[in-house]
Amino acid sequence: MSNETTLNIEPDANAAIKAECRNFGFYYGDFQALKDINMPLYDKKVTALIGPSGCGKSTLLRSFNRMHDLYPGNRYQGEIVMQPDNTNLLAREVDPIEVRMRISMVFQKPNPFPKSIFENVAYSLRVRGLTNKSELADRVQHSLKGAALWDEVKHRLNDLGANLSGGQQQRLCIARALAADPEIILFDEPTSALDPIATASIEELITELKEKVTILIVTHNMQQAARISDFTAYMYIGELIEFGVTDQVFIKPKNKQTEDYITGRFG
Amino acid sequence: MSGLIVHPFSTRIMSTTVTVPPVPPTANVSDRLRKKASRHIKERFIEALLFCAALISVFTTAAIVYILVKESWIFFEAVPLSRFLFDTQWTPLFDDAHYGIMVLLSGTITSSAVALAVAIPLGTIIAIYLSEFAPFKVREIAKPFLELLGGVPTIVYGYFALVFLTPLLQKIYPELPGFNLLSAGLIMGVMIIPYVASLSEDAMRAVPMALREGSYAMGATRLQTALRVVMPAATSGIASAYILGISRAVGETMILAVAAGMQPNLTFNPTESGATITSYIVQVALGDLPHGSIGYQTIFAAGLSLLLLTLMFNLLGHYLRKRFREVY
Numbered sequence: 103m104s105n106e107t108t109l110n111i112e113p114d115a116n117a118a119i120k121a122e123c124r125n126f127g128f129y130y131g132d133f134q135a136l137k138d139i140n141m142p143l144y145d146k147k148v149t150a151l152i153g154p155s156g157c158g159k160s161t162l163l164r165s166f167n168r169m170h171d172l173y174p175g176n177r178y179q180g181e182i183v184m185q186p187d188n189t190n191l192l193a194r195e196v197d198p199i200e201v202r203m204r205i206s207m208v209f210q211k212p213n214p215f216p217k218s219i220f221e222n223v224a225y226s227l228r229v230r231g232l233t234n235k236s237e238l239a240d241r242v243q244h245s246l247k248g249a250a251l252w253d254e255v256k257h258r259l260n261d262l263g264a265n266l267s268g269g270q271q272q273r274l275c276i277a278r279a280l281a282a283d284p285e286i287i288l289f290d291e292p293t294s295a296l297d298p299i300a301t302a303s304i305e306e307l308i309t310e311l312k313e314k315v316t317i318l319i320v321t322h323n324m325q326q327a328a329r330i331s332d333f334t335a336y337m338y339i340g341e342l343i344e345f346g347v348t349d350q351v352f353i354k355p356k357n358k359q360t361e362d363y364i365t366g367r368f369g
Numbered sequence: 370m371s372g373l374i375v376h377p378f379s380t381r382i383m384s385t386t387v388t389v390p391p392v393p394p395t396a397n398v399s400d401r402l403r404k405k406a407s408r409h410i411k412e413r414f415i416e417a418l419l420f421c422a423a424l425i426s427v428f429t430t431a432a433i434v435y436i437l438v439k440e441s442w443i444f445f446e447a448v449p450l451s452r453f454l455f456d457t458q459w460t461p462l463f464d465d466a467h468y469g470i471m472v473l474l475s476g477t478i479t480s481s482a483v484a485l486a487v488a489i490p491l492g493t494i495i496a497i498y499l500s501e502f503a504p505f506k507v508r509e510i511a512k513p514f515l516e517l518l519g520g521v522p523t524i525v526y527g528y529f530a531l532v533f534l535t536p537l538l539q540k541i542y543p544e545l546p547g548f549n550l551l552s553a554g555l556i557m558g559v560m561i562i563p564y565v566a567s568l569s570e571d572a573m574r575a576v577p578m579a580l581r582e583g584s585y586a587m588g589a590t591r592l593q594t595a596l597r598v599v600m601p602a603a604t605s606g607i608a609s610a611y612i613l614g615i616s617r618a619v620g621e622t623m624i625l626a627v628a629a630g631m632q633p634n635l636t637f638n639p640t641e642s643g644a645t646i647t648s649y650i651v652q653v654a655l656g657d658l659p660h661g662s663i664g665y666q667t668i669f670a671a672g673l674s675l676l677l678l679t680l681m682f683n684l685l686g687h688y689l690r691k692r693f694r695e696v697y
């Protein structure tokens with residue numbers, strides 16, 4: 103097996119790159135979870151990470167906002183470079199908090215804080231030191247609208263976030279992630295804990311969000327990847343096997359392994 | 370795939386028809402039954418044993434309440450409740466006896482307030498550090514030490530207050546009497562720190578990692594995560610820790626008996642000496658009052674007041690736990 107990633111993409115001069123993994127690797131202690139990943143994230147596009155369980159998709163996703171820094175023994179290798187400022191997010195001198203201010207995240211299970219709906223969304227603004235009440239109210243409203251939740255909660259902004267339904271909680275988490283105007287939002291299997299109707303609304307929302315932000319999403323659901331993403335990356339045991347335009351990856355995969363996975367022969 | 374799914378009912382019929390066991394002889398059946406019966410008796414026995422164990426604690430509590438109320442009744446037949454509650458002197462030993470519980474209560478409140486002023490802030494800070502900041506190794510070493518602090522006999526703390534802390538405080542504040550509520554309260558606070566810290570830390574550590582990750586992912590610092598997400602999520606556990614601390618302070622006896630003096634003194638000034646409800650009971654139990662006198666009955670009235678006080682805090686704790694129980 104070669105380490106070369108199969109590229110299934112036509113060179114596009116207009117496509118702007120928002121971030122890029124360069125020879126990126128990752129270690130949990132001595133265990134190498136990701137090997138030599140080279141992958142672009144195109145600006146204001148949705149990129150989906152697919153692959154069987156344990157292939158490292160979530161590990162890769164969580165490297166972008168340096169979530170691995172929270173636990174001892176984790177180590178990055180190579181670079182993840184963010185544009186337009188050409189910052190290596192993994193560099194020692196780069197503060198992970200600064201990284202997380204630019205790259206927000208939505209988790210697998212909705213995890214609203216034990217606070218009111220309003221305070222949940224205002225959280226990322228408050229930790230940035232914003233205290234002006236009218237500005238907070240404006241931005242909370244704007245984010246809730248952006249997450250298609252405003253009409254459902256505008257009369258009960260002081261209710262606990264945990265009192266919402268699962269799908270509403272996940273949209274609350276999206277509103278929370280949107281509030282501080284991130285450049286990239288990471289979604290870690292955002293619909294795996296939701297019913298089909300809630301899933302459809304989140305998918306629709308993601309498609310709308312890409313007008314404003316770059317999105318990287320991990321999903322177990324290949325139909326979901328096909329429906330909402332512009333680019334797809336297929337990973338297998340810590341390696342990036344194929345990367346390309348979603349339609350091409352799904353209709354005409356160039357790599358045999360990708361084809362086997364997508365057609366359900368394996369995985 | 371759907372064609373392969375076999376109705377579960379059909380498989381059950383299949384298996385029973387194929388593996389029908391031979392009809393067992395009657396002896397075997399009764400054997401099996403006896404085994405079952407003996408198991409049943411054994412389980413009933415264990416159940417009864419566990420029930421008795423539970424009953425002992427309930428019975429003890431009920432007996433304590435019964436004795437306190439019965440003996441206090443004798444006291445309150447001689448001394449009206451209004452005099453007990455509103456008299457400003459506590460002199461059961463004098464000819465001109467006064468029974469104003471406020472005098473003892475003021476000592477209890479003052480010393481507890483001093484103790485909690487030490488234990489709650491320090492205990493909370495220690496809990497935040499251990500739960501959110503300390504590296505794994507530090508926590509593994511520091512926590513047992515902290516809990517050891519809670520295992521020191523209170524009489525040791527009492528003498529520490531009397532012979533070490535009071536002289537030290539007298540260097541700063543020379544008018545401080547040898548027995549005073551301040552040094553007893555401060556040392557009591559140190560004694561309570563482990564309870565507050567350990568329980569608060571448990572409550573904070575029980576907060577799911579997903580909430581912390583959510584906070585970090587929004588760009589929060591460790592301190593912001595600890596104060597704005599973890600602590601609010603652990604409110605009910607932290608409230609119970611505080612209530613336990615208060616109960617310990619109100620019920621603490623030895624430190625006060627040794628270091629605070631036993632002079633009943635209606636004061637809320639910690640730099641004076643004073644008696645608390647608990648230290649007064651010690652004094653009487655040591656034999657200063659003749660058995661059967663009204664003065665002797667006072668310890669039951671004092672004990673009942675103490676019980677009601679701690680009961681009040683327990684109920685408050687229960688209410689706070691329910692009120693602030695966080696859903697996560």
